[in-house]
Amino acid sequence: MITISELGKTVGTTQLLSNVSMEFPTGKILGVIGPSGNGKTTLLLCLSGLLPFDRGSITIGVTSITAEESSLRSEKIWQFRRQSGIVFQHLHLFPHLTVLRNITEAPIHVNGKPKAVAETEALALLEKLGIGQHRNKYPEELSGGEQQRVAILRAIAMNPEVLLLDEPTSALDPIRSGDVRNLLQDFTATGHTVVIVSHSVRFLRGFADYLAFMGKSELIEMNRTQQLLENPQDERTREFLHLSEMN
Amino acid sequence: MLLALQSLAAYSSPTLRWGADPSGGAPYVYADPANPQTYTGFDYEFAEALARQMRMRAEFVPTDWESIVASLNRKEFDVIINGFEPTEDRAREMLFSKPYYLFRLQLTVRKDNNLISSLEDCKTNGKSVGTLVNCAASRLLESGGYIVKGYQDPVGAYQDLELGRVDAVLMDVAAEMFYARRNSSLKPAGKPFHTGAYVVGIRKSDSLLAAKVNAAIDSLADNGTTERIFRKWQLWDDEQLKLRTKGTEPYAMTSQDFNWTEGLIKLLKAAGVTVLLAFGAMIIAVILGIPLALGQSKGGRITGTLCTVYIEFFRGTPVLVQLLFLYFGLPVIGITLPGWLTAIVGLGLNYAAYESQVYRSAFQAVPERQWQVAYSLGMRPFQAFRRIIFPQAFRIALPPMTNDFVALFKDTSTAFAIAVWELATAYRELANATQSYLGIGLIVCLYYLAMSLPLAHYAHRLERKLQRKSTGILTSGTEQ
Numbered sequence: 001m002i003t004i005s006e007l008g009k010t011v012g013t014t015q016l017l018s019n020v021s022m023e024f025p026t027g028k029i030l031g032v033i034g035p036s037g038n039g040k041t042t043l044l045l046c047l048s049g050l051l052p053f054d055r056g057s058i059t060i061g062v063t064s065i066t067a068e069e070s071s072l073r074s075e076k077i078w079q080f081r082r083q084s085g086i087v088f089q090h091l092h093l094f095p096h097l098t099v100l101r102n103i104t105e106a107p108i109h110v111n112g113k114p115k116a117v118a119e120t121e122a123l124a125l126l127e128k129l130g131i132g133q134h135r136n137k138y139p140e141e142l143s144g145g146e147q148q149r150v151a152i153l154r155a156i157a158m159n160p161e162v163l164l165l166d167e168p169t170s171a172l173d174p175i176r177s178g179d180v181r182n183l184l185q186d187f188t189a190t191g192h193t194v195v196i197v198s199h200s201v202r203f204l205r206g207f208a209d210y211l212a213f214m215g216k217s218e219l220i221e222m223n224r225t226q227q228l229l230e231n232p233q234d235e236r237t238r239e240f241l242h243l244s245e246m247n
Numbered sequence: 248m249l250l251a252l253q254s255l256a257a258y259s260s261p262t263l264r265w266g267a268d269p270s271g272g273a274p275y276v277y278a279d280p281a282n283p284q285t286y287t288g289f290d291y292e293f294a295e296a297l298a299r300q301m302r303m304r305a306e307f308v309p310t311d312w313e314s315i316v317a318s319l320n321r322k323e324f325d326v327i328i329n330g331f332e333p334t335e336d337r338a339r340e341m342l343f344s345k346p347y348y349l350f351r352l353q354l355t356v357r358k359d360n361n362l363i364s365s366l367e368d369c370k371t372n373g374k375s376v377g378t379l380v381n382c383a384a385s386r387l388l389e390s391g392g393y394i395v396k397g398y399q400d401p402v403g404a405y406q407d408l409e410l411g412r413v414d415a416v417l418m419d420v421a422a423e424m425f426y427a428r429r430n431s432s433l434k435p436a437g438k439p440f441h442t443g444a445y446v447v448g449i450r451k452s453d454s455l456l457a458a459k460v461n462a463a464i465d466s467l468a469d470n471g472t473t474e475r476i477f478r479k480w481q482l483w484d485d486e487q488l489k490l491r492t493k494g495t496e497p498y499a500m501t502s503q504d505f506n507w508t509e510g511l512i513k514l515l516k517a518a519g520v521t522v523l524l525a526f527g528a529m530i531i532a533v534i535l536g537i538p539l540a541l542g543q544s545k546g547g548r549i550t551g552t553l554c555t556v557y558i559e560f561f562r563g564t565p566v567l568v569q570l571l572f573l574y575f576g577l578p579v580i581g582i583t584l585p586g587w588l589t590a591i592v593g594l595g596l597n598y599a600a601y602e603s604q605v606y607r608s609a610f611q612a613v614p615e616r617q618w619q620v621a622y623s624l625g626m627r628p629f630q631a632f633r634r635i636i637f638p639q640a641f642r643i644a645l646p647p648m649t650n651d652f653v654a655l656f657k658d659t660s661t662a663f664a665i666a667v668w669e670l671a672t673a674y675r676e677l678a679n680a681t682q683s684y685l686g687i688g689l690i691v692c693l694y695y696l697a698m699s700l701p702l703a704h705y706a707h708r709l710e711r712k713l714q715r716k717s718t719g720i721l722t723s724g725t726e727q
Contacts, residue, residue, distance in 0.1 A: 050619045078627070086623045092616040096638045096713075106624035109634060158624055 001025055001059075002162065002193060008055030008067075009042060016042045017053065020219045024210055026061070026161070029184065029194045031208030031225065033201055035240065039217045040197040041089075044164050046070070047195065049081040060084065061161050085155030089167040091147050093139035099126070099150050100135040103157045111158070118157075125153045129179050149180060156187060163187065165196045169203050181207070201244040205229060213237045263303040265294045266319060267329035268312035271400025274425045274480055275330045276307070289421070289480040290445075293347065294328045296472050297447070300463040313381050313399065313679055316340055319448060325456065327448030330419060332383040336681075341451055344460045346444030347473060349486050352384055353423040354436040355416045357408060363415055365437045369393060374414035377404040381679050383443045384417045397676060398666055401426045406575065407666070408433060410583045419443075421482055442486070510677050511690070517673035518694045524590050524659040524669060525698075529652055531595025536602030544607055554603070561600035567661045569593050574665040590662035590669075598655050602648065609644035610636065642713045649706035653699050670694060 002024055009017040017039050024030050032040050045051035047058060052071035057064055060083040069076050094102050103122040107113040126132040129149045131142075139147055148168065155163055163184070184194055198204055204211060205225065212222040213234070220234045232238045267276040269286055276288040286307060298305035308324040316337060319327055330350070333343040354376075356363045363369055369376050370393055378384040380397035388395045396413050398404040401422045407413045409432055416427070420439050427433050447464070449457045467473045468491050477483040542554035561569065570593040574586065584592065613636050621631035660671030674691040678684045 048623055050623060078625070081623055082625045084623065086620070088616060088620070090616070092614065092620050094617070094620075094635055094639075096642065105634060106626065109630060110625040154624070 001061075003059040003064075004043075004047075004056070005058075006056035007043070007046060007053055007058065009039075009046065009051070009053040015217050017046070018217045020056070022212060022219055022222050024193075024222075026193045027188050027191045028209040029188055029196065029207065030210045030212065031204035032195065032197045032212045032214060033199065033204065033240070034214035034220075036199055038214045040199075040214050041166055043214070044086070044166050044195065044197050047162065048084045048086045048164055049077055050086070082158070083160060084162040084164055085158055085160035086164040087148070087151045087155055087166065087168065091151040093147055093151055093154070095139055098136050098138060099131070099142070102139065102150055103154050106154075106158050122153065122157060125156065125183075128183060129153070152180065152183070156183075160192070162193045162195060165194065167198055168196060169198055169200045201229070201241060213240065261303050262306050263294075263298040263301060263326065264306045264308050264324040265298075265326045265328045266308045266310040266315060266324035267291075267294075267327070268315065268400075269309050271402045272312075272329075274421055274482075289476055289482065290328050290330060292476045292479075293467075293473070296467055296476065297328070297460070297463050300466055300472075301459055312379070313675055315381075316448065316679070317684065319450060322450075325449070325453070326460065330421065330445050331448045332443050333446050334383065334386060337448075342449040342454065342457045344447035344449065344457060345464050346446050346490060347464050347468070348445040348477065348482075349490065350419045350421060350443050350445060351439035352387070352417055352441045352443070353420045353439045355405070355408065355418065355423055355427045355433050356414070356436045357411070358432050358434050360414070360434075360436075363436050366391075366393070366417065366440075368436075369415050377407060377413035377416045378418060379404070379422075380676055382419075383441075384419070387441065388417060396666060397668070397672075399664075403575075403666060405430065405433065406578075410578050412583070412585055421480075424481070510681075510687070513677065514670065514673050514687075514690060514694060517668055517670045518698065520587065520668055521656070521659050521670040521695075522698060524587065524594065524662060524667070525652070525656045527591035528594035528598060528659070529655055531592065532598035532602045532651075532655070533648070535595065535599035536606055539599060539603035540606035540610070543603065544610070558600040558603055561597045566594065566597045566658055567664055569597055570661055570665050586662070586665045586667040589665055590659065590667050594655060594658060594661075597658075598651060601651050605644050605647045605651065606640065609640040612643050613639045642710075645706070645710050645713065649703065649710070652706075653703060656699050656702070657695070 004023070005021045007017050007020040009015075020039075020043065032043065034040055042051065046053045047060075049065065049070070053067050055067050057066045058070075058080075060080070063076075063080050063083050065076055065080045069080075094105065097105060100119060100122055103125070104113075104115070104118040107118040107121075108115055123132060123135065126135055131146050131149055134142060134146060139150065142150065152163075152165075188194055196204065196208060208225050210222060211225045211228045213220045213228065213232075213236075215234075215236050220236055221228065221232065223233075228237070229241065232241060267290060269276045269278060269288075271277075272288065274288050275290040276286055279285050279287040291307065294307070295305050310318045310323060312329065315327055315329060315331075318324070319341065332350075333346075337343075354363070354366055354369075362372055363374060366376070368374070370391070373394065375394040375396050376388055377396040377398055378388060379401065380399065385395060385397060396404075396407070398407070401416075401418055404413070404416045404418070405426050408416045409430070415436065416423075418427070423435070428435075447460050449460065464473075473490075474483055474487065477487065539554050539558060542550045543558065544551075546554060570590060573584070573593045574589045577584065577589075617635055617639065618631055621635045626634065659669055662669050663672040663675065666672075670691055674687060678687045681687065
């Protein structure tokens with residue numbers, strides 16, 4: 001179970017998140033939708049433990065942090081960060097490392113995995129996504145879609161409880177392709193959770209198990225994907241879905 | 248009226264422009280401590296007397312001792328009157344007058360030194376001897392195979408002797424009397440020895456002037472003017488009476504025949520020193536630049552301010568001044584470093600300020616998200632820095648660092664100011680000895696190029712090798 005309770009975050013006079021609470025089960029895919037600039041990415045960064053928040057708390061599995069702990073460089077925030085892996089919109093692969101080393105760097109040097117084991121596992125993942133032949137290339141030599149797969153594998157290789165994807169539709173193609181979808185579904189099947197932030201409803205339909213709609217800095221509603229799409233409770237959700245349909 | 252006529256006469260009479268180096272030039276020619284606008288010294292008085300005897304007006308032209316012959320030949324002045332000794336090598340370049348004073352050399356050591364009582368002791372014990380560059384003493388020492396350290400002026404030589412940077416100093420008695428005799432921590436070693444002569448130096452083409460100067464020197468010697476001047480400076484002895492008789496000249500002429508093979512080996516050694524200085528200083532700069540950059544950008548207010556003050560101080564003042572400060576200033580508070588180490592430390596401290604700025608901009612060029620990705624993968628700050636941030640920043644910093652290193656290479660030439668025998672010092676000394684500024688200059692440039700070109704080449708290759716892996720920074724987009 002992942003629990004977010006009364007989460008709040010303000011920068012200067014701008015409220016980025018106000019009183020956001022939600023709960024969803026592990027082993028599922030959650031989509032977070034809403035117009036740009038409504039705090040979706042902020043929520044994701046708070047979940048990842050990379051962005052301190054002002055109020056509330058987040059619990060992933062057995063680890064939880066409060067607002068105070070999120071802003072301290074305490075042992076707890078480091079543990080909490082290990083619960084999740086994040087794939088940024090612009091991926092931010094390590095440009096000085098090969099594809100293989102992008103994936104194995106953390107397992108070897110953080111988890112202390114033997115190099116041979118880490119490489120065998122990484123290669124298996126690369127093969128699964130059909131990019132094993134690129135293992136010794138540098139990120140800049142890959143297409144956008146290939147780079148996105150590497151970024152996802154880099155996060156998955158650390159075996160996090162939750163995988164966080166920020167706007168994956170900007171590199172678009174691969175995430176909709178069968179092999180990446182299979183990879184993520186295999187990942188959830190083993191009890192892991194995936195959270196995808198996107199402004200594209202079309203992309204999440206039929207892929208996410210749950211959808212959460214973010215209005216201006218707050219959570220408007222959350223439901224099973226089909227129910228939210230067919231029977232939205234709030235006027236703002238209806239309006240957003242209507243505009244999405246038209247696009 | 249009388250005054251006006253006198254000054255008119257003075258201005259209408261021809262001028263004898265004479266050159267000498269007044270810095271550390273006592274008691275020859277130096278700024279009068281009682282009245283720093285004017286000069287004094289026995290050579291100053293002698294030059295005035297000489298000009299008067301020749302019915303000319305003396306005009307003093309301050310110059311640099313080391314290149315004094317070159318300046319004479321460039322016609323910056325007409326004659327050299329600066330305790331100037333005739334040498335066989337100089338005889339090829341210029342004319343010498345008759346001697347107007349016979350000098351001797353005196354060896355000086357530290358008070359507590361009982362090992363050295365003669366020049367021979369320095370050789371047998373392998374002790375270094377300091378002296379002025381380009382003078383009779385330096386020629387004597389160099390041809391005798393001593394460990395020589397050349398100085399631009401006596402002050403620096405005796406100061407280094409006190410500080411133990413050199414074991415003995417050999418100098419003309421006149422300078423020794425003025426700078427060392429009254430210093431309680433130094434003492435003369437043995438008696439004065441080697442009689443040499445001070446003469447007036449004249450351009451080779453000015454034989455007419457030479458004849459007039461010789462006649463005037465004879466007159467001054469015979470009418471007692473010379474004696475009066477040198478008695479006043481307590482430098483008179485009966486030896487000088489020999490100059491009144493017009494017999495054979497009773498002094499020895501030192502010689503330095505330039506041996507090209509030896510010269511090139513000397514230059515090669517100097518090049519080695521240059522390499523040592525450059526690499527030593529760069530290692531200090533590269534390492535010290537890291538805490539400076541971190542302190543300035545990530546340190547608290549006090550640390551940050553201190554780092555900024557350090558950086559602006561070293562970037563905003565000339566490296567030459569910094570070296571002089573370290574060499575002569577630090578001993579005051581009890582820290583005495585040898586010249587080469589001072590040069591390495593000084594240049595290192597200076598370039599650390601530049602490297603810190605290279606690092607700072609390089610780290611700023613690595614996107615903040617790279618830190619976040621590393622953290623989300625469970626890396627701790629140090630691990631993230633070492634494995635993710637540093638390698639990327641290094642690739643960005645490499646080209647400007649290469650530039651700085653080549654610049655540092657050339658800046659090692661400032662070490663000549665603190666008597667380090669590196670390539671630029673070697674150039675000045677050898678070119679002065681041979682008067683071959685062009686030939687030796689070209690060789691020295693070749694030495695510099697032979698060192699800096701491979702450096703630039705290898706750095707460029709390394710850059711290209713790393714560049715192939717690093718352009719991701721240039722292609723990654725911005726993120727809101």
